[in-house]
Each structure stands twice: as C-alpha cells, then as structure tokens.
Amino acid sequence: xxxxxxxxxYGDDVNTDVIIPxxxxxxxxxxxxxxxxxxxxxxxxxxxxxxxDIIVAGANFGxxxxxxxxxxxxxxxxxxxxxxxxFARIFYRNAIDxxxxxxxxxxxxxxxxxxxxxxxxxSTGEIKNITRGLTFEAKPYPNFMLELINAGGLxxxxxxxxxxxxxxxxxx
Amino acid sequence: xxLAEKILAAHCGKKKISPGELINVKVDLVLSNDITAPIAIKxxxxxxxxxxxxxxxxxxxPDHFVPNKDIASAEQAKMMKExxxxxxxxxxxxxxxGIEHVLLPEKGLVLPGDVVIGADSHTCTYGALGAFATGxxxxxxxTAMATGEIWMKVPPTIKFVYSGKLRKWVSGKDLIxxxxxxxGVDGATYxxxxxxxxxxxxxxxxxxxxxxxMAIEAGAKAGIFSVDQNTLDYVKSRAKxxxxxxESDKNSxxxxxxxxxxxxxxxxVAFPHKPSNTRPISKVGKVxxxxxxxxxxxxxxxxxxxxxxxxxxGRKVNKRVRCIIIPGSxxxxxxxxxxxxxxxxxxxxxxxxxxxxxxxxxxxxxxLAAGERCVSxxxxxxxxxxxxxxxxxxxxxxxxxxxxxxxxxxxxxxxxGR
Numbered sequence: 384x385x386x387x388x389x390x391x392x393y394g395d396d397v398n399t400d401v402i403i404p405x406x407x408x409x410x411x412x413x414x415x416x417x418x419x420x421x422x423x424x425x426x427x428x429x430x431x432x433x434x435x436d437i438i439v440a441g442a443n444f445g446x447x448x449x450x451x452x453x454x455x456x457x458x459x460x461x462x463x464x465x466x467x468x469x470f471a472r473i474f475y476r477n478a479i480d481x482x483x484x485x486x487x488x489x490x491x492x493x494x495x496x497x498x499x500x501x502x503x504x505x506s507t508g509e510i511k512n513i514t515r516g517l518t519f520e521a522k523p524y525p526n527f528m529l530e531l532i533n534a535g536g537l538x539x540x541x542x543x544x545x546x547x548x549x550x551x552x553x554x555x
Numbered sequence: 556x557x558l559a560e561k562i563l564a565a566h567c568g569k570k571k572i573s574p575g576e577l578i579n580v581k582v583d584l585v586l587s588n589d590i591t592a593p594i595a596i597k598x599x600x601x602x603x604x605x606x607x608x609x610x611x612x613x614x615x616x617p618d619h620f621v622p623n624k625d626i627a628s629a630e631q632a633k634m635m636k637e638x639x640x641x642x643x644x645x646x647x648x649x650x651x652x653g654i655e656h657v658l659l660p661e662k663g664l665v666l667p668g669d670v671v672i673g674a675d676s677h678t679c680t681y682g683a684l685g686a687f688a689t690g691x692x693x694x695x696x697x698t699a700m701a702t703g704e705i706w707m708k709v710p711p712t713i714k715f716v717y718s719g720k721l722r723k724w725v726s727g728k729d730l731i732x733x734x735x736x737x738x739g740v741d742g743a744t745y746x747x748x749x750x751x752x753x754x755x756x757x758x759x760x761x762x763x764x765x766x767x768x769m770a771i772e773a774g775a776k777a778g779i780f781s782v783d784q785n786t787l788d789y790v791k792s793r794a795k796x797x798x799x800x801x802e803s804d805k806n807s808x809x810x811x812x813x814x815x816x817x818x819x820x821x822x823x824v825a826f827p828h829k830p831s832n833t834r835p836i837s838k839v840g841k842v843x844x845x846x847x848x849x850x851x852x853x854x855x856x857x858x859x860x861x862x863x864x865x866x867x868x869g870r871k872v873n874k875r876v877r878c879i880i881i882p883g884s885x886x887x888x889x890x891x892x893x894x895x896x897x898x899x900x901x902x903x904x905x906x907x908x909x910x911x912x913x914x915x916x917x918x919x920x921x922x923l924a925a926g927e928r929c930v931s932x933x934x935x936x937x938x939x940x941x942x943x944x945x946x947x948x949x950x951x952x953x954x955x956x957x958x959x960x961x962x963x964x965x966x967x968x969x970x971x972g973r
Binding site (some may be wrong): 394396398400401404405406408409410411421422424435442443446447448449450452455469471472473474477480481498525527536538541542544 | 577590591593594597598601602603604619620625627628631673674675676678690691692693694695697698701702706740741744745769774776829840915917920922935937938939940942943
C-alpha cells in the first residue's frame with residue numbers, strides 16, 4: 384500500500400501532551416480529539432493538514448503519557464503516516480494497535496523539509512521524497528509487528544487467536 | 556538473568572529469556588482509569604468476549620478527572636463505573652479511592668514478582684515493590700482484559716548504582732531527576748532501569764515509588780528495585796495472596812551500568828519544558844512563581860506530606876502563591892489528618908484537596924494561566940502540561956515545593972529560615 388502526502392515537520396521529543404493536550408481527554412471520539420491535534424505545538428496544524436499528509440519528526444516521537452488518544456487524534460485529523468528517527472515505546476504499540484502506520488528512518492527525516500511531498504510504500508518500507516527526488520529505506524518491521532499490521536490491528540489479531548483456540552474460523 | 560528477566564520468564568513459562576525476544580506474558584493485574592478505560596471498554600467489546608478473564612485481576616480507578624470536573628468527564632466516569640460494576644471488577648468509588656499508583660500498592664493489589672500492565676504510563680511505579688510493571692495503551696489493556704495475556708519484547712536492563720550518603724533534603728525525587736537529567740528523556744527507551752546501590756538500600760519505600768514512577772520520563776519500559784526488608788515490611792500487612800521474590804543473578808547481563816556518587820547530588824529542579832532539563836537548586840537563580848502543587852502519583856505519599864510540613868510548620872504561604880496540597884489516597888489523607896498535617900497546611904495558607912490527578916495534567920484543581928509559573932512535585936513539565944501552553948512547570952521534591960510556596964520564588968528549604 385502506498386501513501387502520499389505533504390510533510391509537516393517537527394523536532395525531537397514530540398510528546399503526547401502536545402499531540403493531544405490532556406484538557407481535551409474528557410472525550411474519546413477520534414473526530415472530536417482531532418479538533419485539537421498538535422494544538423500546543425503547532426496551533427495552525429488543523430488549518431494546514433490535508434487528508435493523507437505525513438508527519439516527519441525527530442527522535443522519541445510520542446514520549447510521555449500512554450494515551451491512545453494521541454495516535455487516534457492525528458489519524459482522525461488526516462495524517463496517513465508518521466516517519467520519525469525513533470518512537471517512544473508506548474506510542475509505538477498504540478500506533479500499531481490502532482492502525483496508524485509509523486516508520487523509523489533517520490536519513491529521511493534529516494533530508495526532508497516541511498511542505499515536501501513524500502510517498503511511502505508500506506509493503507517495502509521505501510520512502511520517496513518526490514519534491515527532492517530522493518529515496519530512503521525505513522527500518523523493517525519485526526515479523527510479529529507485520530502479523531499485527533496485516534491482521535488489521537491488535538483487536539482483529541486477538542479475535543482470530545481466540546477463535547483459533549476454540550477451533551472456530553472467524554468470518555472476515 | 557536480571558530480576559526483570561526472571562519475572563517475565565516465570566510469566567511466559569520459559570526457563571530462560573533474553574533481551575529482544577518476543578514473549579506472551581500472563582498478567583497478574585490489568586489497570587485502567589477514567590481517561591483510558593472508556594477506549595479499553597469499547598475495544599474490549601469489539602473482541603466479542605462477554606467477561607473479563609478474571610474480575611479480581613482487572614482494576615479500574617477513577618482518579619484523573621474525578622470527582623467529575625464537567626459533563627463530558629462525568630460521562631466517561633459513568634461508563635467505566637457501569638462496566639466495572641457489571642463485570643464485578645476491582646473498583647474504587649471516590650470515597651475510598653486514591654491516585655491509582657498510590658492506591659494499588661497500599662491495598663496490597665500489587666506484590667513482589669507480579670507482572671502488571673496499566674493504561675497509564677506511570678504504571679511503572681510498582682517496580683518499587685520488585686514487580687515488573689509497565690504502561691500501555693487502551694487497546695493493549697482491552698486485549699489483556701479479555702485474555703489475561705499480552706505480548707512483550709523482553710527489554711534490556713540498564714543497571715544504575717547509587718552509592719554514598721544522601722545530602723539533607725535530597726530524596727528519591729532528586730535521584731531520579733538527576734538521572735533523567737544525565738541520560739535524557741529517551742536515555743532508557745525500551746529498557747528496564749534497575750535501581751541498586753547502598754544509597755538505594757537505605758531509601759524509604761515512598762522514595763522508591765517516586766523513582767520507579769519516573770522511569771517512563773527516561774523512556775523506560777519499567778523501573779525496578781530488588782526486594783529487601785523495607786519492601787517486605789511494606790508488603791507484610793497488605794498482601795492477601797502469596798507472592799514471589801526474585802533477585803538478579805550475579806552474572807546478569809546489563810546493556811549498561813551507570814554509577815552515581817549521591818553525596819555530590821543536590822536537590823534538583825527540572826526547568827521547562829522537559830523533565831531532563833535539570834539544575835541543582837544552587838544554580839536556579841531568581842524565578843518567581845504563582846502556584847505550588849504537592850501531590851500526584853509521584854509525590855503524594857505520607858513521607859512527601861511530612862517533608863512539606865517540616866518546611867511549612869509555623870510559616871505562611873506567600874501572598875502571590877496558590878499552594879495546593881493533594882494527599883495521594885484516602886489512607887494518606889487520613890494519616891495526614893491524624894498527624895495534624897492537614898491543619899498545619901491549612902493554617903499555613905495552603906488548600907488541601909481530595910485525592911485526584913487533576914492539576915498534574917492540566918485537568919482541573921489548579922490549571923495555569925498564560926505566563927504563570929508552577930513548582931510541582933509531579934512528573935512532567937511539557938508545554939501546556941498544567942494548563943496554558945504559555946505557562947511553565949518546574950519539577951521538584953516536596954521540600955523545594957514547600958519552600959518555594961513560602962518565598963514566592965523557587966527556593967531550597969534552607970532558605971526559608973533566613
């Protein structure tokens with residue numbers, strides 16, 4: 384699957400408090416959360432973002448709180464994928480669990496600027512910077528992560544596993 | 556194997572495991588709160604099982620926005636309560652609650668050798684008891700609620716050795732802030748931090764909870780302590796089921812060993828906007844403040860309130876400062892009452908609140924306006940953490956927080972006497 388979108392560029396340690404401030408966590412509907420995505424870091428984010436756009440950020444993206452609202456909010460705001468130098472571990476799990484594609488690639492981050500157009504091939508991990516004519520390789524997913532992603536997230540994976548334990552085939 | 560590896564091995568039915576290995580772990584306790592439970596419940600229902608794997612092992616604690624701060628948070632708390640009662644889970648209503656990570660150890664719900672996962676990043680607090688505890692998101696928690704299991708990658712362990720005698724007014728908070736200042740907010744990403752050394756063996760349980768609590772602020776999966784007499788004394792009167800004590804082998808493999816001489820460590824202050832942006836109190840300079848918060852899952856235990864009381868006794872909170880003191884649980888609140896601390900705080904000009912996470916995450920009970928500065932014993936000082944994105948949070952121990960409340964600027968406890 385290929386994703387294509389304009390880049391919104393941020394630095395290191397983008398934490399979950401700025402991805403979705405806790406003062407908005409009195410709801411959990413992704414569309415409502417999306418109204419405040421990235422608000423404390425980039426007040427114009429919502430005005431700028433278009434469906435399919437890609438966040439490119441430095442190291443330790445998503446550090447801080449365990450709130451799953453963070454990947455839910457940026458996904459519902461239209462972000463198709465996050466490319467970062469590295470991810471904080473809870474955010475990494477949460478993104479995979481809810482089906483927000485995330486890729487680690489230092490070089491792509493270093494050579495990409497805000498407003499560039501990226502094309503990301505999730506099956507190969509190839510990241511193309513269309514604007515600059517550059518191609519990068521993201522760190523490949525471990526096999527188990529691929530299983531989770533291909534199953535459609537952790538809930539679908541768990542459903543299948545439980546059904547298999549009971550000897551039942553799940554209708555898809 | 557290390558302590559963490561032994562606990563995880565015992566919970567996945569393997570004799571030996573190594574860092575990087577993917578394992579399926581049986582959990583002893585699954586936790587969520589009024590912010591994370593609603594999504595967990597919604598995802599749990601999608602899995603299609605009717606009942607949680609074991610209602611005695613699933614805990615829900617309303618603590619972030621309760622007593623409800625507005626209609627929307629009331630709806631979330633209601634959804635959680637109805638689910639918890641219907642499933643007969645371990646649930647605490649406001650009259651017997653506390654901040655989850657203060658409450659669960661007190662109630663004997665977490666014991667040495669346990670594996671605990673919680674939809675709250677500060678679940679790592681329980682490492683103080685020699686348990687392996689880590690924060691996850693709501694969907695992971697939903698899966699564990701349904702199956703009693705969760706996948707994990709075995710983390711490498713970084714060993715921290717603290718030796719020497721602590722200076723006056725230096726507590727677990729200062730050791731962990733100093734450590735995060737040294738290694739950075741991603742200094743232990745994916746790893747388990749094992750806290751050891753002679754200074755640690757003399758450290759109180761409350762200080763150990765504070766240190767394990769902030770392991771996540773260095774990106775760690777868990778923070779863990781060996782079980783010693785202190786731990787056993789804490790657990791003895793609380794445990795209602797058997798537990799197992801594990802120890803790191805002498806030949807354990809650590810990804811790194813980092814040593815600190817604690818006699819050189821002053822009380823620390825983390826400046827905005829990262830917990831790693833630390834300075835010793837002697838290098839803080841003049842920073843005027845508007846608010847002080849003493850409480851939270853990091854520093855809302857009895858020892859913390861006693862330290863604050865030692866500084867506030869016979870003194871007054873500065874006219875420009877709102878000083879908000881929040882006992883971490885009903886038990887802490889009652890003990891503070893019995894010891895006369897609550898009276899002392901109120902007479903000094905502080906307000907004392909029922910247990911809540913409220914101000915720590917800018918929820919309620921102490922939200923900051925643009926331009927305001929707060930000294931807080933909490934755990935994060937990211938942009939907008941306690942309110943306006945133009946406000947500032949300075950993290951410190953309860954002694955510094957109390958002294959700052961008196962002087963109206965960031966100050967060490969030695970300065971209030973002058």
